Amino acid sequence: MKRRDFLTGAAATGAVAAAATASSFPTPAIAQDVRELKMVTTWPKNFPGLGTSAERVAQRITKMTNGRLTVKVFAAGELVPAFEAFDAVSSGTAEMYHGAEYYWQGKSKAFNFFAAVPFGLTSTEMSAWIHHAGGQQLWDELSAGFKIKPFLVSNTGVQMGGWFNKEINSLEDYKGLKIRMPGLGGEVLRRMGAAAVSLPGGEIFPALQSGAIDATEWVGPWNDLAFGFYKVAKYYYYPGFHEPGTSLSCGVNMDLWNSLSDEDKAIVEAACTAENDYGLAEFNAHNGDALKTLIDDHGVQLRKFSNDIMAEIGKISGEVVREVGTENAATGKILENFIAFRDKAVGWGKIADQAYLNARTLPFKY
Template structure:
């Protein structure tokens, strides 16, 4: 969402609030809510996005909704954030939906899937292609109302102690890679695990894992992976545009006034847009620093490895779709939206970038 539409949404909410009788909850004292996250405290981009969202909502409601943010491990462990909000132990989570694939494989499609949608494409599907309604229907079964609330853009394939010269080099490789990307790695013989962010560096350092995918240059540099693994691989096949979510306990969401719900929608959309711009800016700077100051060696996967990723990705997505009717319905919608947008992406974005480069 562009700044103009964000301000228009906020202005509409304010106008409506001024023209309608204020309900008791809006007239009284500030309402205190708890947000749990899957991110380290004050972590650049991810952690600060959660804090910014809380601040946006506080300011736009003139303090009537006051959100205290708890980083991973402060109130609950990172990967227990979903359950905390579902049960009502917390009010909101900020995290990546593919962390919840144990609840339903369908959750992967609302973060990123291998060879899936770019950030612009997933925004199109969620906002205009029916994705939000499908997501709402899925999350309602877990007592949650979800929103896109950040996007890190395209991610790289991660940090490796040793070079990957063929598919054989993936066999037995211990790698941190969550979601369906991790399943692709397993299909190709690697041992993929899901670890929350703070646990990745120690696992690399202790050789519990041989390689790790996290986000992209800005966040990866902050964790210092370059101090252990010097080979940084691209392109990222597993997360072409990673959407992050704010999930509200459904009863909490339904207790908001219409004006407050409008504010939350606008705040999440604004943060989604802002964070993508933030990552676009900082990743370029961080990549230059990693290569020029820290001696990181950028490596492109060989053609046979990329072909192996693509074949395995197709199988993994089809198997996920076959896991249950809800996932099948969401996958069908996702595929339809991707097929509609990918040709425009090719001749629009890719065509321009190629022309600019040449």
């Protein structure tokens, strides 16, 4: 055999052997540890502060795991409708969701406590309850029944009272009012005679424009300006009794969560915790400028609910929130823990944040 033929034959034999060896491993082998995860959201695509929060979490997880977990975000309606995000993650159709827990109250009314309840906790109080007063453990127990591991992932801060086509001067003005308000806040207004409905964000403007609803709450000036509510409603009310510090959440399919390494679990948790702080800061940074734009450039009329109205709403809110605890023993346990923490937070808040904020409004030069 000529040397050239031998080398050619040897090379061919080696290639066949290499191919055979390679075929005994998964293809491509380097991709064994790479997982592509779907995150479904309840928000319009890249919507300021809400949709963009989901994108940031996805990017953080992808970068921090060096691509081992590659998260792709699907806005409301792209993979599943907004209010089906929870079911998609519970069933494994998607691996993660980014949303607000009160959207799942059809599963259990207890989910409201982990987003917002009327006259409930502020953003900082919510984080304190979840991380240091038993809230996370209770949330884990509740969500585990649906094969989901939940995390705080952002907060809107105190929300506005909403957009109205007429002034709200008395409790009578709520009777027959068609208003978009989800969660337990909607139940409070129903007991006041309003017709409260829950709509995904993307459906609110056309409903208000067509007259299907007379009023709506959404989030706050920054988000409300983005949706253009000033084009179809005249009066902008505050404060938002229904959502005093609304937590957004990231839910992870439990099978996926249990399959992750301790390192990747820590990364997912860290990414959510970082966004919880960053998201709240973003809302607080933009709301003031957006409110000025609404008033100065678009002629929006800012109105404050009277103390009489707020006191009655507060009374009904307490009744509604406490009734949630009668749903079952598990919900009662969550309610008891929540109320106990709220009582302590209110007491401390009077001599801390509330006292300082009151003092800051005094007429002195600064």
